Amino acid sequence: MGNLGDRLPAAARAALAGCRGHFLSALMFSALVNILYLAPTLYMMQVYDRVVPTGGVTTLLALTLVLAAAIGTIAMLEAVRSRLMVKASMRLDDGLARAILARLIAKGQGGRGDPSSAQAMREFDTVRLVITAPTLIGVFDAPWTPIYVLAAVLIHPLLGLFVVCAGAILVLLTVYSDRATRRLTRTAHGAATRSVIVQEDIAQHAELIRALGMGRAMVDRQIAERAEGQAAGAAAQMATVRYAAIAKFMRLLLQSLALGVAAMLAIERQISVGAIIAASVLLSRALQPIEMLIGGWSNLQNANEAIKSLKKLLDDSSVEPVTTALPAPQGRVSAQKVVVRSPDGASVLLKGVSLDLEHGQMLGIVGASGSGKSTLMRVLAGGITPEAGKVMIDGAETGMWDAERLARYRGYVPQEPAFLTGTIAQNIARFTTIDPRYAEDLDHRVITAAQVAGCHGLILSLPGGYDCLIGRGGIALSAGQRQRVALARALFDDPAILLLDEPNAALDAEGEAALLRALDTTRRRGATIIVAAHRTGVLAAADRLLVLSNGAVDCQGPADDVLAVLAKRAGETAGNVVGLKGATA
Missing domain, CATH: 3.40.50.300 (P-loop containing nucleotide triphosphate hydrolases)
Structure with a gap:
């Protein structure tokens, strides 16, 4: 989607700047969450390598308490992170909704059929709701994937290489998903905008439509407008679902293969038995953000198209300058x-x-x-x-x-x-x-x-x-x-x-x-x-x-x-x- 700050005019950049603290805090919490997610991996390794061979019940109890504390902290941090995203969404609404509505009024002379203003607030809500969607959490988690790669390398370099290759496979799937859905999403977005325009005409002139017997013709026209958008939207969703299913299949397969690679290394006594399970868990956690991005790619594409419309609406060249307050006019x-x-x-x-x-x-x-x-x-x-x-x-x-x-x-x-x-x-x-x-x-x-x-x-x-x-x-x-x-x-x-x-x-x-x-x-x-x-x-x-x-x-x-x-x-x-x-x- 690129850098939002570079793609939106001053009003939107100012609104996003007001949310910067929320995003930075969420990114920091994402780092803490991803570090703490190593706790289950370490717990498994300790259970299989220390507790089971020695029968140390006391050690198991201590490890379990530490794990419970780590998981509890993860839950708390994720809740705080979600609240930050909701707060950021509300802050963005406070900072930009007024500007959008003001531009809609100022641009009303451009005609009700202008696609940049036909459903501007819906476009804005599309962007705003993406902030609170799980897909953005995947964006925040993705930069911390190297943590799991590093942990896998520390267990064995071959496991680290396997995790990197698995991630590359899912990244390629993300690229193909983008190519498969971009044009369809754009078509669906344009058809949805035209459909809204037709709906406005029908609602505003319902009495005239009834009086002149144009009801069936207008319904047919609306259905035709919707059909194009529905077909393109359904095709985009199907493509997203298809790639998400492939990504899930690949993740499960690679996770199982990670067990096989780890088992081979364990047989050759290059890693411990506990590391076998740890390798599978590390791979699953490393690939989860990428899988989330693939699953929510259609939402990101819709937000991308919405950003284009908002950019057109909030074009800096049409922003009214601040004016000096002149005295009340006499009337010339x-x-x-x-x-x-x-x-x-x-x-x-x-x-x-x-x-x-x-x-x-x-x-x-x-x-x-x-x-x-x-x-x-x-x-x-x-x-x-x-x-x-x-x-x-x-x-x-x-x-x-x-x-x-x-x-x-x-x-x-x-x-x-x-x-x-x-x-x-x-x-x-x-x-x-x-x-x-x-x-x-x-x-x-x-x-x-x-x-x-x-x-x-x-x-x-x-x-x-x-x-x-x-x-x-x-x-x-x-x-x-x-x-x-x-x-x-x-x-x-x-x-x-x-x-x-x-x-x-x-x-x-x-x-x-x-x-x-x-x-x-x-x-x-x-x-x-x-x-x-x-x-x-x-x-x-x-x-x-x-x-x-x-x-x-x-x-x-x-x-x-x-x-x-x-x-x-x-x-x-x-x-x-x-x-x-x-x-x-």
Whole structure:
């Protein structure tokens, strides 16, 4: 598997460094355990060479007590070593799980189908669980195999040579096992990742699948994805089992042959009778770590593939730098020549879009479907990073801000509002965690946001009110209810910047009236508002308009000037289509 420290980026290396003490202690205990494992060998030699010929019962009792103490110490050291591995696993989780989850959120814009993030926490758990598996104990025991070779050499050089040759045979089996399973393990890993992606699609769109009668097709697709992975995984496991069986056969055979070699030496009176049994025990103990490695090779291969995915996810080049804490933004928003490509790079979604909005102003973004409105809103909200150009808040590029801190001053309603599993109150509060002593203050802030959004009564009408569970596993809100609760979430803690993407697409007359009141309240407190909409009644109060066409700015400026340009181009129908001011609202 190579050196993990060299193969992982800084975050993983730092986490592993925190576990170094545990690993070194486990290695030291492994040395003590392997030295003490010589006790049964010495016990047998003394019993056969001293006790049996002399009938020394007292000597047998003393030797037995010493052996019991040695075995008891071995048991204690192995228990401590196992605890160290568990502690190391937990320490690794504390040091790296947060970084992985943070990178998953930051990399979410890369698409749910990105193999490096599809099952990142499962990959991490695969690596973490290998630490506590018996296979790693074999890795720790392997360096101490020379102890048993040396003990065999001290009995007779021929026995030492026999142990070395036996070990070489099992090492060759390990190499062949690696060659036989590496490609299969990689194939199984890739198929498992694709299978997870399909499962996510099925779970997220189950209602649509049922409605359109795609259930059987999706099941067939999932079974096909699983079949490839299952076949490769089964083949890898079979290969591992096959080589493990061969290794076990060879170990038992070599152990028996060691008895034969020792017996021959004893017949020639080159070693004692007790050394015959000792030779077999020494060989068995020397080969045990290698046999453990062969038996757990598939686990090591899975961990190896998991490390590759984690390395891709935790690439150092994508780690956000530590930023200086800038003052709370007033709300000036600008963008300069923003360019965004589609995830596959085949098309340009935004073509050098620029805008400049003073704090307290309201900008309306209009354009046909596919013109780039939602993409621009996602860029302004920090959801995606443009390929070229920059977005600035109060004159500072967004990269100069801490992303989490900046988000507290920005409210955002996406085109398709989504909620995480939790209560309505938790979602509106953006899952803010505070000291329980101040829970009442948080509740007040949540209710205030809902009241400004005009959905306080709506929430109270739901089962459990603010404690109603929503998101996956909770109750299903209607499209209009989702938009109104999403508006409350966006208005939580009075953000300086409010971004709304089609906020009235699913609202009825009551909901749209509540939205207009919320916008008026937000404007009066001096917030900057950017709204993209098809139903343009919500843009009647806009100070400025920006018209997008095929990802480029068609025209922008003060609302009256833009309306005049559109009217000049298309006559009075422009007023009816855009419908932004006066009677056209």
